[in-house]
Amino acid sequence: MSGAESEAASSPRSAPAQAIYVLAAGAALLGGALLSAIALMSVASIVPRSLGLQPIQGDFELVQVGLAICVTLLLPWCQLQGGNIIVDFFTTWMRKRWQRRLDALGSVLFAGVIALVAWRTGVGAASLKSAGETTMLLGFPLWIGYAAMTPGLALTSAAALYSAALAWDEARR
Amino acid sequence: MNNVSFGIAVFGSMLTLMVLRAPISVSMFLPGAVAYWYIAGDNALLNYLKGAAYARFSFYDLSVIPLFILMGQFATHGGLSRALFNFANAFVGHFRGGMAMAAIVACALFGAVCGSSVATAATLAQVALPEMRRLNYSGRLATATLAVGGTLGILIPPSVPLVVYAILTEQNIAKLFLAAFIPGIIATIGYCIAIAIVVARRPDLAPAQPRRTGAERWKTFIEIWPVVAVFVLVFGGIYGGLFTPTEGAAVGAAGTLIAALIRHELDLKGIAQCFLGTAVTSGMIFMVFLGADMLNGALALSQMPAQLAEWVTHLGWPPLAILAGLIVLYIIMGFFMDELSTVILTIPVIFPAIMALDLWGLGLTDKAIWFGILMLMVVEIGLIHPPVGLNVYVINSLARDVPMMETFKGVIPFLISDFLRVILLFLFPVISLFLVRLVS
Numbered sequence: 001m002s003g004a005e006s007e008a009a010s011s012p013r014s015a016p017a018q019a020i021y022v023l024a025a026g027a028a029l030l031g032g033a034l035l036s037a038i039a040l041m042s043v044a045s046i047v048p049r050s051l052g053l054q055p056i057q058g059d060f061e062l063v064q065v066g067l068a069i070c071v072t073l074l075l076p077w078c079q080l081q082g083g084n085i086i087v088d089f090f091t092t093w094m095r096k097r098w099q100r101r102l103d104a105l106g107s108v109l110f111a112g113v114i115a116l117v118a119w120r121t122g123v124g125a126a127s128l129k130s131a132g133e134t135t136m137l138l139g140f141p142l143w144i145g146y147a148a149m150t151p152g153l154a155l156t157s158a159a160a161l162y163s164a165a166l167a168w169d170e171a172r173r
Numbered sequence: 174m175n176n177v178s179f180g181i182a183v184f185g186s187m188l189t190l191m192v193l194r195a196p197i198s199v200s201m202f203l204p205g206a207v208a209y210w211y212i213a214g215d216n217a218l219l220n221y222l223k224g225a226a227y228a229r230f231s232f233y234d235l236s237v238i239p240l241f242i243l244m245g246q247f248a249t250h251g252g253l254s255r256a257l258f259n260f261a262n263a264f265v266g267h268f269r270g271g272m273a274m275a276a277i278v279a280c281a282l283f284g285a286v287c288g289s290s291v292a293t294a295a296t297l298a299q300v301a302l303p304e305m306r307r308l309n310y311s312g313r314l315a316t317a318t319l320a321v322g323g324t325l326g327i328l329i330p331p332s333v334p335l336v337v338y339a340i341l342t343e344q345n346i347a348k349l350f351l352a353a354f355i356p357g358i359i360a361t362i363g364y365c366i367a368i369a370i371v372v373a374r375r376p377d378l379a380p381a382q383p384r385r386t387g388a389e390r391w392k393t394f395i396e397i398w399p400v401v402a403v404f405v406l407v408f409g410g411i412y413g414g415l416f417t418p419t420e421g422a423a424v425g426a427a428g429t430l431i432a433a434l435i436r437h438e439l440d441l442k443g444i445a446q447c448f449l450g451t452a453v454t455s456g457m458i459f460m461v462f463l464g465a466d467m468l469n470g471a472l473a474l475s476q477m478p479a480q481l482a483e484w485v486t487h488l489g490w491p492p493l494a495i496l497a498g499l500i501v502l503y504i505i506m507g508f509f510m511d512e513l514s515t516v517i518l519t520i521p522v523i524f525p526a527i528m529a530l531d532l533w534g535l536g537l538t539d540k541a542i543w544f545g546i547l548m549l550m551v552v553e554i555g556l557i558h559p560p561v562g563l564n565v566y567v568i569n570s571l572a573r574d575v576p577m578m579e580t581f582k583g584v585i586p587f588l589i590s591d592f593l594r595v596i597l598l599f600l601f602p603v604i605s606l607f608l609v610r611l612v613s
Contacts (some may be wrong), residue, residue, distance in 0.1 A: 029448050035240065036427075039426040040427055077453065083456050091192070102194040106196055109196075110198070
């Protein structure tokens with residue numbers, strides 16, 4: 001088990017590849033910052049509550065919406081770094097070239113799955129918007145949470161396609 | 174299609190995808206999606222997918238995972254490992270093999286603020302490996318000690334695999350952490366005994382150091398205040414009923430960050446490294462969850478886990494023998510899969526069967542907690558034995574001069590102590606349940 005692209009995660013060459021890299025790293029940093037903000041918000045809510053004062057209203061809901069967006073921002077970088085683990089135990093006997101071809105195929109499948117999820121989440125946002133559904137305590141419109149997930153998911157799909165191209169490239173060399 | 178052939182088709186295609194190097198998340202997602210579509214139709218599948226990602230990624234209890242990972246990252250990049258190692262070395266360093274024991278103890282202490290095995294092994298290795306080599310420790314003993322010590326990162330709470338287990342089985346995270354505590358301490362002692370036995374037979378492997386004075390020891394203790402403070406704050410808060418485990422993780426992440434900033438161990442670049450590291454581990458876990466959700470959604474429609482549980486209970490085999498068989502199965506899975514994927518993949522299918530078995534006459538909650546700890550210990554073994562042994566690979570990349578086979582040989586005495594501990598816990602569930610009962 002290891003990252004499929006662990007050896008391939010070197011610096012990108014072409015301009016679109018570089019764009020994906022920068023966007024993915026930026027998204028991960030933003031996601032990390034958001035996660036830290038969630039942590040600090042929780043602390044800011046716990047302290048007054050422990051002292052018997054009023055905690056932050058709807059802090060649970062903020063954690064939930066924030067986390068959902070945060071995770072989608074972390075995914076593209078995870079994919080580029082080969083974080084989406086594979087089982088390589090059964091294919092170690094294969095030539096490197098064939099391993100890379102399979103990795104390319106796996107990344108294409110991953111890109112397809114994420115694209116499907118991104119599309120359906122977008123559709124979900126649209127139907128929630130027309131239904132006007134909100135979170136219970138804060139009345140936060142739920143569709144915004146759904147909609148904010150789609151850019152990260154779409155970027156993850158693009159990152160996976162890039163990994164596939166990289167692996168395919170390596171198989172030819 | 175009946176349930177048996179349905180299950181075989183789903184699991185068969187999943188295993189095929191896995192063997193062919195598809196990401197584990199995808200290997201679960203695709204057969205699950207096809208099966209869902211087959212049973213419930215395309216409209217139902219498309220509808221399910223509309224909310225699947227949000228439902229999983231916004232799941233409140235799950236937020237504890239990236240927060241604990243972030244906390245571990247801050248602790249790793251915040252230079253806490255050196256203080257812990259110096260502290261442990263001041264207290265046990267004068268024994269024969271003492272520095273290796275110190276590395277084990279430091280791993281256990283670091284495990285109290287870090288829930289990941291690989292991170293614990295890697296961060297302590299950076300501190301302890303050069304020191305052990307400087308003292309002319311055998312390379313095999315040094316690398317094996319750190320690879321094994323890393324597993325204490327997930328045995329001692331907080332523990333990411335245990336959180337995953339708690340969420341999948343809807344058990345109380347705080348109780349599971351409590352249950353892991355004594356087994357974690359037993360593991361630490363067991364590893365130290367293993368070192369003592371090895372160096373008693375081969376004293377040349379590990380030269381001794383002079384004993385430290387009380388003042389020297391006290392000085393090293395002062396240095397580990399951030400770890401002590403964060404640990405007391407997080408677990409004191411959780412068990413004192415002040416906050417939920419998620420809030421505890423948030424406090425822990427904030428606490429380790431502040432401690433690192435006060436000690437000037439972390440600049441902006443370091444914080445960025447922590448974020449990127451968090452992205453890789455968290456992203457992988459959430460993707461595997463998303464894939465497993467799809468698979469389990471389909472399996473639940475087919476009612477297969479419930480039928481499997483019924484089938485197992487009507488086998489008429491001794492329940493403890495079935496459990497022992499499952500443990501062997503987990504050890505085999507450890508040969509080729511990582512611990513988190515193993516837990517996420519197997520628990521939804523196996524857990525109902527475990528709950529249906531009569532094991533030592535335990536109640537449902539007790540049984541769930543005990544099995545969780547038992548399984549945690551078994552999957553953790555997979556991190557140090559060949560061929561995968563992720564911890565060994567990580568340590569090997571940090572100590573290029575020690576051949577990997579040497580490290581795997583060095584791991585053997587520790588593996589024996591692991592197996593003895595699993596047998597002990599298997600025979601005496603009270604080892605894990607004692608603290609839980611004491612507190613509640």
